[in-house]
Amino acid sequence: MAELTAPLADRRGEAPALVDEHGIVSFVELDQIVNRLISALSARGLEDHDVIALMCGNRAEFFEVTCAAAHARWVVVPVNWHWVADEVAYVLENSGARMLIVEEQFLDVVRAARTDPRTAGCSSWIVVGAATDGFESLEEVIASGSDEEPTPGGMGGPMFYTSGTTGFPKGVRSALCNTELPTAMLSLISGSFTAMLGLPADGVTFLNGPAYHSAQWVFSMFPLLSGSTVVMRHRFDPIETLRVIDQHRVTNTHLVPTQFIRLLRVDPETRAAFDGSSLESVFHGAAPCPQPVKREMLEWFGPVVHEYYGGTEGGFITVIRGHEWDDHPASVGRPVDIMELRVVDRDGKDCDAGTTGQIYFRNVMGSDFRYHGDDAKTASAHLDGWGTLGDVGHLDAEGYLYLSDRLIDMIISGGVNIYPAEIEGVLVSHPSVADAAVFGIPDDEMGEQVMAVVELCDGVSDSDAVRAELVAHCRVHLAGYKLPRRLEVTPSLPRTPTGKLTKRLLRDPFWEGRDRII
Numbered sequence: 001m002a003e004l005t006a007p008l009a010d011r012r013g014e015a016p017a018l019v020d021e022h023g024i025v026s027f028v029e030l031d032q033i034v035n036r037l038i039s040a041l042s043a044r045g046l047e048d049h050d051v052i053a054l055m056c057g058n059r060a061e062f063f064e065v066t067c068a069a070a071h072a073r074w075v076v077v078p079v080n081w082h083w084v085a086d087e088v089a090y091v092l093e094n095s096g097a098r099m100l101i102v103e104e105q106f107l108d109v110v111r112a113a114r115t116d117p118r119t120a121g122c123s124s125w126i127v128v129g130a131a132t133d134g135f136e137s138l139e140e141v142i143a144s145g146s147d148e149e150p151t152p153g154g155m156g157g158p159m160f161y162t163s164g165t166t167g168f169p170k171g172v173r174s175a176l177c178n179t180e181l182p183t184a185m186l187s188l189i190s191g192s193f194t195a196m197l198g199l200p201a202d203g204v205t206f207l208n209g210p211a212y213h214s215a216q217w218v219f220s221m222f223p224l225l226s227g228s229t230v231v232m233r234h235r236f237d238p239i240e241t242l243r244v245i246d247q248h249r250v251t252n253t254h255l256v257p258t259q260f261i262r263l264l265r266v267d268p269e270t271r272a273a274f275d276g277s278s279l280e281s282v283f284h285g286a287a288p289c290p291q292p293v294k295r296e297m298l299e300w301f302g303p304v305v306h307e308y309y310g311g312t313e314g315g316f317i318t319v320i321r322g323h324e325w326d327d328h329p330a331s332v333g334r335p336v337d338i339m340e341l342r343v344v345d346r347d348g349k350d351c352d353a354g355t356t357g358q359i360y361f362r363n364v365m366g367s368d369f370r371y372h373g374d375d376a377k378t379a380s381a382h383l384d385g386w387g388t389l390g391d392v393g394h395l396d397a398e399g400y401l402y403l404s405d406r407l408i409d410m411i412i413s414g415g416v417n418i419y420p421a422e423i424e425g426v427l428v429s430h431p432s433v434a435d436a437a438v439f440g441i442p443d444d445e446m447g448e449q450v451m452a453v454v455e456l457c458d459g460v461s462d463s464d465a466v467r468a469e470l471v472a473h474c475r476v477h478l479a480g481y482k483l484p485r486r487l488e489v490t491p492s493l494p495r496t497p498t499g500k501l502t503k504r505l506l507r508d509p510f511w512e513g514r515d516r517i518i
Contacts, residue, residue: 001036002031002067002069002071003071003184003187004034004067004070004153004181004183004186004187004359005027005030005031005034005067005071006031006149008027008030008031008225008227009027009028009030009031009276011027011227011243012026012027012202012227013026013027013028014026014028014333015027015029015229016229017029017030017224017229017230018030018060018063018229018230018232018275018452019066019230019231019232019248020058020059020060020231020232020233020234021059021227021234022059022060023060023215023302024260025060027227027442028172030064030067030283031072031257031416032065032147033064033142033152034064034067034068034071034451035145035146035147035148035510036143036144036145036146036147037068037141037142037145038066038068038071038072038145038150038153038196039064039140039145039146039173040142040144040145041068041072041099041146041151041261042072043145043146044099044141045098045123046072046074046099046124046490048072048074048099048153048154048507049074049075049099049179050072050074050075050098050099051073051074051075051076051077051095051096051098051099051102051120051159052069052076052077052097052099052100052102053077053079053088053091053092053095053097053099053100053194053240054073054076054078054079054100055079055081055088055099055100055101055102055103055106055110055209055492056064056081056101056102056103056106056128056211057081057103057105057234057287057322058160058207058208058211058232058233058234059103059232059234061101061115061128061129061138062078062211063211063220063221063224063230063357063411064165065101065427067222068073068159069156069374070152070155070157070183070184071150071153071156071157072153072154072156072324073153073154073155073179074156074158075095075096075113075156075157075158075179075180076156076157076158076169076474077091077095077158077159077160077161078158078160078175078211078212079091079102079107079161079212079216080102080161080479081103081208081210081212081481082481083109083479084109084475084476084477084478084479084505085109085110085112085113085116085477086113086116086476086477087169087477087478087479088109088110088113089113089116089118089173090168090169091169091323091326092113092119092121092122092163093118094121094168094169094171094339094372095159095171095372096121096214097121097122098121098122098123098124098315098409099122099124099126099129100122100124100125100126101123101126101127101138102125102126102128102135102247103125103127103128103129103238104129104130105124105127105282105427107127107129107132107135110161110367111133112133113182114231117479118301121413122432123506124136126138126141128429129308134251142301145496149263149450149484151399152183153183154179154180154182155178155181155182155183155184155185155186155416155441156179156216157177157178157179157186158174158176158177158181158214159171159172159173159177159367159387160217160312162313162417163421168422169376169422170371170372170377171178171371171372171373172214172312172313172370172371172372173348173369173370173371173372174275174312174315174367174368174369174370175189175367175368175460176189176253178466183436186225187225189222190222190223190226191202191216191226192338193240193316194222194223194226194228194311194469195337196280196316196336196337197282197283197306197316197319198281199222199223199226199228199251199252199280199281200228200251200280201226201227201228202227203228203229203251203252203280204221204227204228204229204248204249204250204251204252204278205219205220205223205228205230205247205251205252205253205254205490206231206232206241206244206245206249206252206253207219207220207230207231207232207233207254208232208233208241208244208253208255208259209236209254209255209259209357209415211232213260213286213415213416214253214311214312215286215310216255216462217287218315218316219252219254219283220232220254221459221515223252223357226293227325228252229248231244231248231250232378236259236262237312238259238262238263238265238266239266241259241263241407242263242270242274242276243267243269243347243480244277245274245276245278245474246274246275246276246278249278250278250279250281251278251279251280251281251421252279252281252282252283252342253279253281253282253283254282254283254284254285255282255284256284256285256286256287256310257284257287257288257289257290257293257412257415257444257447258287258446258447259443260284260289260293260294260295260296260297261445262445263297264293264296264297266440267277271300273428273465276301276412279301279304279307280304281304281307281392282297282304282305282306283306283307284300284305284306285307285308285309285310285332286412286415286416287412287415287447288447289307289415290362290404290413290497291329291330292328293466294325295306298322298326300323302322303321303322303323305322305325306319306320306321306322306334307320307325307332307333307405308320308333309332309333309401310373310389311371311389313381313387313389314339314361314363314368314369314387314389315363316325316336316339317335317336317343317361317387318332318333318335318336318339318401319333320332320333320334320400320481322335325400328396328398328400330402331396331400331401331402332401332402333400333401334398334399334400334401335361335401336366338363339361339362339363339364340361340362340363340364341359341360341361341395341399341401342359342360342361342362342386342396343355343356343357343358343359343360343393343395344358344360344383345355345357345358346501348384351394351395353394353397354395354396354397354433355390356388356392356394356404357393358381358388358391358392359384359388359389359392359393359401359403360386360388361387361389362385362386362387363387366466368385368387369387370513372432380496385461388457390410391403392404403466409421409439410440410449411438411440411448411449411450412440412447413443413446413449413450413463414447414481415447416481418440418450418481418482420438420439420440421438422478422482423436423452423478423482423484423504424436424438425436426473426474426477426478427452427454427470427473427474429477430469430473431457431505432456432457432460432466432469432470433454433455433456433457433470434454434455434456434457435454435455435492435493436452436454436455436457436493437452437453437454437493438450438453438502439503439505439507439510440507441507442510442511442512443485449485449486450482450484450485450486451482451484451485451486451487451488451492451510452470452484452488453487453488453489453506454487454488454489454490455489455491455492455493456469456489456492462489466489467489471483471486471487493506494506
């Protein structure tokens with residue numbers, strides 16, 4: 001049987017499982033759809049360990065496909081729907097995707113990607129919408145499947161892509177997409193997660209960030225598999241968020257600091273009308289939260305606002321509860337029960353409490369991560385069996401973690417990770433650019449914004465036309481959120497005699513006078 005959804009159908013019955021802007025799917029219906037999908041996609045040639053690319057917004061079909069894969073030993077690659085055709089084609093090839101399922105609103109990008117030779121290995125193309133020129137309709141695919149409960153298969157799950165320091169996105173293979181495990185393991189993982197964070201088993205989860213992001217996926221998929229209704233919206237709107245929380249009696253949600261800021265800007269009348277008494281937990285992470293913003297949210301929502309530190313590679317590493325924060329402001333908490341932390345210096349030796357170093361983590365259950373097809377990058381992110389996200393910080397005497405910097409060259413804008421190397425690679429591919437440096441500068445709402453400094457080739461003069469051409473070039477190859485918001489030209493970029501770019505000389509002046517440098 002469908003080990004994950006059949007028990008939920010028995011227990012929750014006609015209760016809503018998925019609520020999106022298009023309708024409601026009950027737990028019974030979810031189980032039926034999962035059965036049909038397993039049957040129908042298998043009939044289209046998917047076998048154990050195969051990869052499905054899923055480019056879909058926050059809607060029921062995203063979870064239906066994911067639940068089917070979870071029973072059939074299939075890996076699902078959630079595709080960022082901001083990406084352009086070049087990025088989609090790269091990930092299809094790199095992941096080895098045999099099938100792509102795309103929502104109709106993103107079809108033009110996928111059509112363009114399909115003409116790229118790199119997508120030749122993808123043999124099945126399905127659209128969430130009406131069938132068209134070589135794309136089957138997902139609705140018709142589901143209808144072609146069998147209602148019968150499938151024979152037990154094995155666990156499947158997501159491989160999330162993170163932008164890479166080498167200029168290309170990297171797939172992160174973790175325990176969630178270990179197709180050698182039994183399906184029951186995902187039930188155990190999701191149940192442990194909801195229990196660890198204190199999420200109600202039969203609550204109401206609100207998804208209001210992109211499900212292709214690992215944190216949003218976990219904070220919606222795991223509660224769903226524990227029996228929670230998942231209410232979702234494709235785009236974040238602060239007033240709509242407050243309305244949905246009260247209307248659906250939402251018990252738990254995940255937000256990022258940029259969303260906090262937009263909520264705090266809602267007009268006083270709307271804020272006063274908001275009840276919010278159903279909320280039991282509001283977790284935030286993915287980016288540093290300014291202390292004044294955190295304090296205002298705690299004053300408004302109360303001690304249900306909790307913070308975590310983690311990442312796609314390591315999952316949830318630390319947590320600080322709302323009632324703890326006043327005693328440990330700026331901390332991201334202590335390790336959760338299944339994680340161990342250490343902070344090491346440049347020689348790889350453990351630092352004393354209060355001493356800053358690189359942060360490493362280890363899961364006591366033995367799970368780890370690797371980068372798909374990149375052993376060197378995997379090795380560089382580990383030290384004696386401990387992994388790192390590339391962050392710098394310190395532990396205090398009580399074991400609370402404080403972040404202070406990043407060793408890796410990363411920008412976090414609106415809770416989204418952006419790696420400069422990818423943008424630099426696109427800039428230097430333009431015939432007018434000799435060299436490029438990309439880094440993050442402060443942005444009061446988004447946390448950081450992307451800035452580029454370029455060195456032009458001999459004979460090319462700086463002009464508004466040249467700058468506009470460079471941005472247009474980036475737009476062809478990069479998703480909109482990666483585009484430089486500021487672009488400056490310099491006679492020469494600062495490099496050491498060995499050729500290393502000293503980006504700090506460019507970046508640091510923008511952060512002077514700030515109480516943070518990330």
